[in-house]
Amino acid sequence: VPGKSKGGSQQEPPPPKGQSFKKEYDFIIVGGGTAGLVLADRLTESGKFEVVVLEYGGLPTDVESYSTAGGNQYLGSSQIDYGFSTVPQPQMGGRIMPYHRGRCLGGSSAINGLYYGRGTSTIYDKWESLGNPGWSWEDVHPLFIKASFSLTSTTFVGNPAHSTDPRFETHDANEYSNGPLQVGYQGFIPKSNVPFIKACNESVHTPILHDLNSGDNRGVKQGTMTFDANFMRSSSYDSYYMRAKDRPNLTTLIRAPVLNVNFEGEGEDLTAVGITFLDESSGLVSNITAKREVILSAGAFHSPALMMVSGIGPQAELESVGITPILVNENIGQHMNDHNAFSVIARVKPEASTSDIGNDLAVLQNEQKEFYFEGFTERWHSRWSAPSGCTNCFQELPDEELRSFGAQEIIDLNITNQAHIEYLYESIAYPGGANKFFTPLPNESYISMTASNLAATSRGNVTIGSRSILDYPTINPAYFTTDVDRKMAIHSFKYLRALFKNPNLSVFLDGPDAEVAPGSAVQSDDDILDWVYTNVLPNWHASGTNQMIPKDKGGVVDPRLRVYGVKNLRICDVSIIPFLPDVNIVGPVYMIGEKGSELIREDHGDL
Numbered sequence: 001v002p003g004k005s006k007g008g009s010q011q012e013p014p015p016p017k018g019q020s021f022k023k024e025y026d027f028i029i030v031g032g033g034t035a036g037l038v039l040a041d042r043l044t045e046s047g048k049f050e051v052v053v054l055e056y057g058g059l060p061t062d063v064e065s066y067s068t069a070g071g072n073q074y075l076g077s078s079q080i081d082y083g084f085s086t087v088p089q090p091q092m093g094g095r096i097m098p099y100h101r102g103r104c105l106g107g108s109s110a111i112n113g114l115y116y117g118r119g120t121s122t123i124y125d126k127w128e129s130l131g132n133p134g135w136s137w138e139d140v141h142p143l144f145i146k147a148s149f150s151l152t153s154t155t156f157v158g159n160p161a162h163s164t165d166p167r168f169e170t171h172d173a174n175e176y177s178n179g180p181l182q183v184g185y186q187g188f189i190p191k192s193n194v195p196f197i198k199a200c201n202e203s204v205h206t207p208i209l210h211d212l213n214s215g216d217n218r219g220v221k222q223g224t225m226t227f228d229a230n231f232m233r234s235s236s237y238d239s240y241y242m243r244a245k246d247r248p249n250l251t252t253l254i255r256a257p258v259l260n261v262n263f264e265g266e267g268e269d270l271t272a273v274g275i276t277f278l279d280e281s282s283g284l285v286s287n288i289t290a291k292r293e294v295i296l297s298a299g300a301f302h303s304p305a306l307m308m309v310s311g312i313g314p315q316a317e318l319e320s321v322g323i324t325p326i327l328v329n330e331n332i333g334q335h336m337n338d339h340n341a342f343s344v345i346a347r348v349k350p351e352a353s354t355s356d357i358g359n360d361l362a363v364l365q366n367e368q369k370e371f372y373f374e375g376f377t378e379r380w381h382s383r384w385s386a387p388s389g390c391t392n393c394f395q396e397l398p399d400e401e402l403r404s405f406g407a408q409e410i411i412d413l414n415i416t417n418q419a420h421i422e423y424l425y426e427s428i429a430y431p432g433g434a435n436k437f438f439t440p441l442p443n444e445s446y447i448s449m450t451a452s453n454l455a456a457t458s459r460g461n462v463t464i465g466s467r468s469i470l471d472y473p474t475i476n477p478a479y480f481t482t483d484v485d486r487k488m489a490i491h492s493f494k495y496l497r498a499l500f501k502n503p504n505l506s507v508f509l510d511g512p513d514a515e516v517a518p519g520s521a522v523q524s525d526d527d528i529l530d531w532v533y534t535n536v537l538p539n540w541h542a543s544g545t546n547q548m549i550p551k552d553k554g555g556v557v558d559p560r561l562r563v564y565g566v567k568n569l570r571i572c573d574v575s576i577i578p579f580l581p582d583v584n585i586v587g588p589v590y591m592i593g594e595k596g597s598e599l600i601r602e603d604h605g606d607l
């Protein structure tokens with residue numbers, strides 16, 4: 001009898017309410033991250049489709065500091081970060097590295113380092129030549145503009161502090177727009193920041209440019225950031241989602257991990273028909289059906305992992321955790337392409353650095369007071385308005401230089417005009433914390449010069465360790481497993497030291513032995529590599545784990561982002577990137593979101 005327990009008259013408890021949703025939508029978007037919220041906005045724009053987006057995490061505002069550059073330091077392993085770790089890396093002495101990923105609406109765009117770039121045109125031409133018509137620079141450049149400071153959808157925010165300095169102009173005025181994604185500059189600029197730009201020009205032989213966002217990414221300038229006029233983060237949540245969230249045809253479920261993609265049919269008729277998800281707060285597990293398509297936008301690790309737990313992936317890996325494959329594709333989770341970064345750290349005079357806001361709580365409190373409570377001028381002078389670094393230099397190595405240290409493989413890739421090494425300025429000891437070479441001291445100030453190989457050839461992978469998506473994926477970046485990557489590391493390390501020797505920066509050094517890490521004892525190539533292995537961190541650009549290239553060449557999705565061998569299933573996120581751009585990649589991911597939206601709308605008669 002409903003309402004009665006077996007034994008007598010006691011009322012049964014009501015089921016938990018859970019979040020409300022319909023049983024069926026046109027599109028199901030799995031993951032409300034960077035690309036996922038571009039899709040949520042664009043697919044609901046015309047009003048023709050009903051869309052649900054399911055996000056594993058909660059709101060970015062659950063950790064309010066996400067929205068400030070100063071607050072970035074508190075996001076690692078907070079509730080809006082998955083706080084993954086890599087598996088031990090035998091080639092690096094068995095090191096396990098942290099791997100951050102955003103877990104909230106906005107995804108990694110809500111926790112990232114804020115740098116905005118687009119990379120070099122020839123990389124996208126390479127995407128096309130790999131078998132992806134429609135993805136050349138000529139095709140995607142308009143979508144970068146649409147996604148960022150363009151005539152149609154993004155506002156470029158000039159900082160009055162910089163308006164008189166040509167180094168801080170970034171782009172053709174034609175690209176100004178009024179759209180959602182804000183791109184601008186940091187407020188406070190440390191005294192050693194502009195000298196870094198000059199040192200790169202002189203010692204890394206890189207031109208100072210006014211624009212790095214028009215398809216030529218070889219140069220140095222004050223970096224553009226996903227930042228608004230108040231020096232607050234512009235993530236996909238703050239930009240695209242804010243304008244779409246109240247549309248009646250968009251449903252958003254948060255704390256709602258998708259556990260499985262559901263399929264019907266087999267062989268050529270295998271079709272994605274919906275998903276099963278967990279509503280975390282109620283504990284209820286429910287199904288939603290897709291009238292048109294399921295779109296995975298769960299990022300470099302979870303998009304392949306979700307396919308695997310749903311029965312699509314490498315045969316042996318699925319079987320090892322007791323899953324009977326419904327479709328085998330050995331490439332899912334493979335070919336992971338990433339950038340990493342390591343630093344040389346020097347002790348400097350206090351005015352060159354922002355170490356003091358980490359060392360002295362009274363200084364930190366004062367900077368926060370200026371930022372939040374004292375008006376706009378104080379806000380842009382506050383160190384809370386600046387990340388520890390967002391001024392990056394993109395160096396192209398000439399062929400003869402690449403050849404001189406045995407990097408012929410990079411020449412053989414035959415990509416012209418690309419940047420090979422990124423040099424990043426940090427106004428603190430980066431990465432923070434002690435290691436076997438160095439412990440930062442609270443009464444000292446530091447800056448760091450960091451190098452990132454943009455032409456890395458090592459490839460890693462991601463897989464599942466269990467049948468459940470709720471167990472963290474197994475991440476193996478496999479950095480430095482190719483000889484040429486090790487050579488590039490040693491070569492770029494030497495440039496880091498050259499930067500500190502440049503007079504623009506050496507004036508700030510505190511004493512003759514100012515290089516505190518790794519220190520002057522490290523000179524041989526072997527010792528340099530040992531330092532690199534100790535100090536390196538991911539630069540958080542994992543990609544390629546569902547790469548977009550023809551199936552017989554190792555692909556997972558076709559140029560319209562459709563998963564090979566399954567109907568009504570697409571992937572639209574960083575995992576489809578077939579060859580990493582020579583830049584930090586949130587800009588390219590926004591472009592992928594725009595491109596994916598266009599392809600889907602075209603295929604469903606909405607464009």
Ligand SMILES: Cc1cc2nc3c(=O)[nH]c(=O)nc-3n(C[C@H](O)[C@H](O)[C@H](O)COP(=O)(O)OP(=O)(O)OC[C@H]3O[C@@H](n4cnc5c(N)ncnc54)[C@H](O)[C@@H]3O)c2cc1C
Pocket residue numbers: 030031032033034035036054055056057100101102103104105106107108109111112113114115116117256257258259297298299300302303306469539540541542573574575583584585586587589
């Ligand atoms: C710490 C950090 C710093 C970075 N710094 C920069 C930078 O300065 N500049 C730059 O250009 N790039 C930077 N990046 C890289 C860039 O931000 C990412 O490459 C990009 O945001 C990835 O976008 P995405 O849409 O592929 O994935 P994400 O934005 O990570 O979105 C994936 C979403 O899917 C959700 N999800 C996962 N599994 C499920 C599931 N089963 N069910 C429901 N939802 C799920 C996740 O919670 C997440 O919200 C950084 C990244 C990190 C992590």
